[in-house]
Structure formats: C-alpha cells, structure tokens
Amino acid sequence: MTGVARRSVLIWLLAMLAGVVIVWNSRFVADMSFFLPARPGAAQQVLVDQVRTGAVSRLLMLAIAGGDARQRAGLSRDLRRRLAARPEFVSVQNGEAGSIDSDRDFLIRHRYLLSPAVSPERFTVDGLRAAIANSIDLVASPAGLMLKPLLARDPTGELVELLGSLNGGAQPASREGVWASRDGERAMLLVQTRALGSDTDGQEAAIADIRREFAAAAAVAGIADASLQLSGPGVFAVNSRETIRSDVTRLSLISTFAIIAVLLFVYRSPRLLLLGLLPVASGALAGVVAVSLAYGMVFGITVGFGSALIGEAVDYSIYYFVQSGRIGVAAWRERFWPTIRLGVMTSVCGFGALVFSGFPGLAQLGLYSLSGVLTAALVTRFVLPHLAGTRTQARDLADLGRAAARVIAALRAGRWPVLVLATLAAVYLFAHRDDMWHSSISALSSVSAGDTAADQALRADIAAPDSRYMVVVSGADLQGALMAAERAGERLDRLVASGVIGGYDSPARFLPSLATQRMRCASLPEANELRARLQVAQAGSPLAAGKLGAFIDDVASARERCTLTREALAGTSLALAVDALLLQRAEGWSALLPLRPPVGDPHPEIANAPVRAALAGSTALFVDMKGELDQLYNDYLHEAMLLSLAGFAAIVALLAVALRSARRLAGVLLPLLLAVVLVIAGLSACGQQLQLLHLIGMLLIVAVGSNYALFFDRATVRGAIEPETLASLLVANLTTAIGFGTLALSKVPVLHAVGVTVGPGALLALALAAIFVPRPAPQ
C-alpha cells in the first residue's frame, strides 16, 4: 500500500471508530415528536404541549370484562385500591362513592368563594328572598329529594349553582356502585399516569404495572374469564414504538439478507462480499452520526429507512467490482467515476431538499440518507480500492449483459405503447388531482385502525374528555392567568347560553383568582346583618328565618376563610383538574379552558367562527386540536411539494450544467418522469390514498433513478453500452429495488409509502432509461 493509500484507510478507520462512539451515546426515540413541528406557531405550541405533557396525554382508560356485574365491581374496587397506592399513578377513578365525597366536602366548605352566583346583590333582602324561593321550589320537585338535607345550611343553593356549572358533560353509567360501560357489561376505570405522555418508557412501565396488578386482583377474586382492555395515548405510543422497533429489525434483516444473496451470486467470494458491504456499513453509520449530531436524537423510523439506504449505497461497490474487473482501477476512475459522481450528486440534491423541511421526521430522513449515500460513495472511491487490492475479479457477467441487451432491443418496440400509457396515466392523475390525497395527519400515524376503534369505543363508554377544543389564556404570573381565565369564562358563558358550546372547564372554577375571591368574600354580610335581612326576606315564606341558623353560621365562618390556595385542594380530584389546566412556562403561566360541544349532538363539533367572534378583542387563543393537526399536515404537505419541486429543479440544473446538451438532458429526464407518472397513477388506481411520503417518493425516484439513466446517457456518447456495465446496472438496480421495496412491507405508513413508490419506481426508471436511450449518433 502506498502512503496515500495508508493515509486514506487510516482516516477512514478513525472516522468509523469515532462514529461508533457517537452512535453508542446517541438517543433513539420512537414517539410523536417525529411528527411535531420543529418551528411551531402559537396554536401549534398548545398542541405540542398537550401531546408532550398535557393531562389528556397521560390518561389511560381501562375496561374490565368477564364475571358478573358484582364480580367486576369488586375487581374494579380492588384494582383502584392497588393502583392508587402506587406512586406511578396520579389518580385512579372508578366512580366509587367514597372518592367523590372529598370533592363534595371541599365544594360545600368553600362554596361561597367558588360559586359564580355570589355577589353583593345576592345577599340583599330581595336577593336572598329570590334565591331561597328558588331552592324551595327545587325541594318541592321530585328531583329535590337529594337537596333537602343541605337546605338549612345552603338555602341560597350555592352548591346547586356550583354543580350546575360542572359536569355539563355526560357521566359514565354505573353498576354496583362503580363506573360501567353503557351496556353495563364492563367495569370502567380512568387512570392518570405520573409519567408524561412523551415519556414512552414511563408509559410502558405504567401499563405493565396496571396489567400486573389486574392479573393479581383477578387471581385473588378467582374470576377465570376476567380480562382487561386498555387504551389511551400512552398505549398508542407504546404500541407504535413496538411496531417501529420490530419493523426496523425485520426490514433491516430482510433487506440485508436479500442483498447479500444477490452479492454472493455476483461476486462468488465472501471476501468481495465483505469488502462490498464496507461502504454500506460506513454510510449507515455516518447517517446515524450526522442525525445524532445535528438533532441530538435519532428517530426509530429514520433507522428503519436504513434498509433502503443499504440497497442504494451498495450500488457503488457493485459498479466498482463489476466494472473495474477487466479494465483496472485507474481506467475505472477515469471512465466510470465521473458518471457515478454525477449520480451521487443528483441523489444528494434529492435527499438534501428534505433537510429543509419543518417536519422533523422528514428532515432527519433527508440528512440520514444524504450523509449515508455520500459516505458510501466516498468510501468506494477512496478507500475500497486500497483495501480490495488487485484480486477483485467478480463473476464474469458479460453474458448476462448481452442477454439483457437483447431483451432491451426487443423492448424498444414498446416505446410508443409506454408513451400512450404514460399519457393516459397523466390524464388520470390530472382528473383525480383533488381526491387522491389523504388530507389528515392520521395518514402518517402508526396507530392501527383496530386500536383507534377500540379507543373510540372506550372513550364513548367512559365519557372521557378528548379536549379537542381549547381556549388558552396567558398571564405574567399565576394570578394573571387565573384572571384572564375568568375574563374568558365570562365570554364563554354567553356561548353556553346561546347553545354554541355545551360548557367549558376552567382552572378558575376551583381556584378563583384572589381578586375574585376577595370580591365574593366581601359580598357576605356579617352574622347579625344577615339575620336581620333574612327576617325581612323570609316573612311569609314556608322556610322561616329562624330555621336558618346553620346558614348564618356557615356564612360567618366563610367570612373568616377568604383565601383559597392551590394547597387547600390537596386530596381532592379537583387538584388534578386544576393542575391539568394550568401550565407554567418560561415566560409566565397559561390557563387552558377545554370546551365541550353542545349535548345531544351525534357528531359533536363546535362551530369555530362564533367562538372566535366571542373571543375577539381579547388575548384568548381558540385552538381546535383536530383542525390544528390537519392544518399541520397540510402545511407539511404543501411544504413537501415546494421542497420536491426545489429538489427536482436542483437536479435538473445540475444535469444541465454537467451534460451541457438539451437533447441529452431530455434523454435522461424523460424515462424518470415517465416512471414517476406511471408509479403514482398505478398506486392511485390500486386504491392507495396518496400522502406526503408518496410525494417524497416521487422526488426520490428522480434522484435515485437518474443514476441509471446517466449510464445510458454516457453510452450514447461513447457508443453502445458495454455488456459488463449493463450487467452492473442490473445488479445495482436490483439491490436498490430490494432496499426500497422492503420498506413496502412495513406497517409504519411513513416507510411503507416510500417503499411502494421508490421500489417499483427504481425498476421502471432503469427499464425505461434502457428502452428510451437515443440511438448513438452516427460518427
């Protein structure tokens, strides 16, 4: 080995070593952040916060089936007791009476600070008379049975006011004293984990804990057919991570073994095989290193994309071994390397366009592939020849090349039919241009349809909040946020009254701002004054003032407790509700006010326009989570179109500069564009709804396919294509198709879409480039 050679190999070895160290210390994630915007706007930030840390993202729904209603209720109580004792769970609810008592006691004790009806007018003679008369009417009605015990303490009905503003939403059904599904056949529980929604490990541990405790409880109860169904964002996150993990392993193995089989057939030598895989391994390593260094973590889906990279990167060593066999390294570098280099550069243009995406997953895929392809090409050019030495004779594939040439010659007759077909495909695509795209971000989600359906069923059964609609207000500090929530609440009250929304939650409902607390407290008259007013107000009423001593006592003690803090909520489920609705950020506090759709609507949706109109002029922000998500996806899609066009323009510009001939440029581009049109029309005709990654796949067909078209272009300049070159193209094309095609087997939609597009696209690009190659110009 020469000094230069030794130096190149040494640099390569050191770089690989450093790469291994970096990869070893890299963080691999497989969560929603793949999809969350890298540069979110204000409304998208709310969405991101909710997905990562929101209370809804930490909610798990449990359904117990098996046994009879009494056994299920017993199991539900036991499971609640077991889980509530564990620190991993912030709250475990199953509708048991005892768990509601502490909330009720809290509301009764603090009703004069909490009730929105408390005002100075309510405690005037007229106000008292009206409020008490209303309570008496309520007691007279059949529904009043439950209110009777509290009447002497709370004759103005503040608790009724409080409860009226809560629980506007549906309550779960109940059997044997615990929550049940609507048909009564399953007992239901609602669990909130301490682990954040973004902490997939924590969610996985919590789910395992629940399953273990349930198995133990079922064994103790001796119910043989007891079963537990779980759903919620945590379950989705854990399941889709598992899908991605198993897919990454499965796809990499399939792709690697298939490609090794092809290479063994071609090289007939384990030594050449190992050498041929070196650029690939270097490329894959470099891809992960680049992503890890640039983004601080690597998405599982990115690694899954590796199986495509293997197929693409192995091409360079195939070209080297098959093409240089007869002519030697120096001649290969002179004759073939410029063409390969141009191919690498077009691939880099394609992948490079993705790096600019605001969709983090896509940007990572771009950087990963770009660095991988570039590294594999450089290692093939500068390191592989030194390591391989002179003993590089692969199987003589000239016969294969000659046979292929005969087939191609026969296929050239099919050029016109292909053009007709492509025209039809283009017309088809134009006709379906509006309905062939998937318009929802669910197109990218790895959550299975079965899981989604099960989740919707459980959610309906337990009436769990989905928090689709939210109003967000902010303040410099906690009090500022609470006051802003109260101001927004006044505007929302009008929407409730007009029926636009069914109701809303607010942290200020259980934790009013100190200003409001002071105002309410100041409304309460002192004992003697109240007694005097009651005498006047209740003259002639069936409920004499003399019987309201407990009321006067309660108001007197309420006047002494004029401040309610977050700490006072401890031990109630209201504390959780308040915490879930308040967020502390670097720049202050935010309060969330989830809105409920009107009751009785079979497809509950809230009209956006009246809500925005009602909030106009305030700093309150209305967010429709589903709308925001769909908007996000459409933004991604729009951006991906621009990036694809930019990538395509870059490739065209590069080829134009390199080929310096409009005729040659057209010759290279025509088969690629035909391949894109035929593949996309084919997918659409097969019923695939196209999504963002199909679009990216179109760009990659051009970026990857150009490698093959360039070889044919080179042949038109230098005369007929050599049989060995043609054979090397066939093998390289096969490995690329295997690499991308393997992705089509993936259950992860992001990978599947790229696979079904680029796999067939690469094959078509080669075939079309071969039959559309212009005849060599007569010399």
Place this chain on the structure above:
Amino acid sequence: MRRSFCCLLLALLAMPALAAFDVGELMGELAGHRGGRAKFVEKKTLALFDKPLVSTGEMTYSASGRLERRTLTPKPETLVLDGEVLSIERDKKKLTVDLASQPEALAFIDSIRGTLTGNRAALERNYLLHLAGSSDKWTLTLLPSEPKIAALVQRITVSGARGRVRSIEYLQADGDRSLLTIEPIESR
C-alpha cells in the same frame, strides 16, 4: 336465616290479603287500563317548613311503562320516566339520568309507575306488598325490602277504589311525608 325470616314475613303479610281481596286481583284491575291521564296535587310536609309545599299538575302514563309528570305550579317542570331513563326539564335546562346506575332512586320513582300500571312484578322486586280493604275501597302498603331503599322511604301507602288509584302517600325515613292525590281525567 334472614332469608327464611323474610319468607315468613311475606307469608304473614300475604295471608289477610288472600282472605279478603287479592293483590293479584287488584293488579289485574289496575293493569286493565291501557294508560291514562290524571290531575295531581302533591302536598309535601317537611319538618323544616312551617307549612306544607303544594304543587299541582298533570300526569300521563301508558301501559308500555312511560310516565310523564308535568308540574304546573308553583314552577313548571317536566319529569319523564321512560324505561330506566329519567329526564327532567326545568328553566329551559334538561337533565337526563340513567337510573340503571342508581337502583335505589329507580325503586323509589318506580313505585308510582308500578302502582298506576298494575305491574306486580316490578313492585315486588323492591317492596313487600300488603293489601287491605275491599275492591271498592282498598289500601295497598309497600314496605321496602332492601335497606338501601328503606334509607330513602319508610313506607308507601296507596289507596283507591276499583281499578283507580286515588292517592299515594310517601313516608320518608326522616319523618317528612308527601301526599299525592290523583284525579283521573276521563279521555274523550
């Protein structure tokens, strides 16, 4: 032990009924109506209140088990019990409760429907029945058989003539009572 005591009690209660006028006969007569409409006056006597609370209105019931109680004074309110679903409408607000979740409340509210429609099976699910008097003037006493229901109501006394219910009196556990007087409106 408790079970056999219950059986004994049931037998003792049933014996005088057998002698004079049978529960089965009464239920048959009550069930003979396909449904009906009636005016009602309800007088609630509560320890807390100096004078009774009186409310009036109309009641409609059908053999299928739908009961509608429309209060007109002192404050309009509509209460509908259909199957096990109770809905209350008041002040333009509507509240719907699935009483399957609350068997005690259902038993309490169901007593009136069971009596009006002569549904013996429904009544005996939650109450022990005791009938006194004759077909022309009878009194049916309902005693809760479950402690959870007894915590709400001590005794329900229904009186009437022939196949008509005239009044239903509830004696609540805390001694408060309410008397519901029913006047049928003959349908044209």
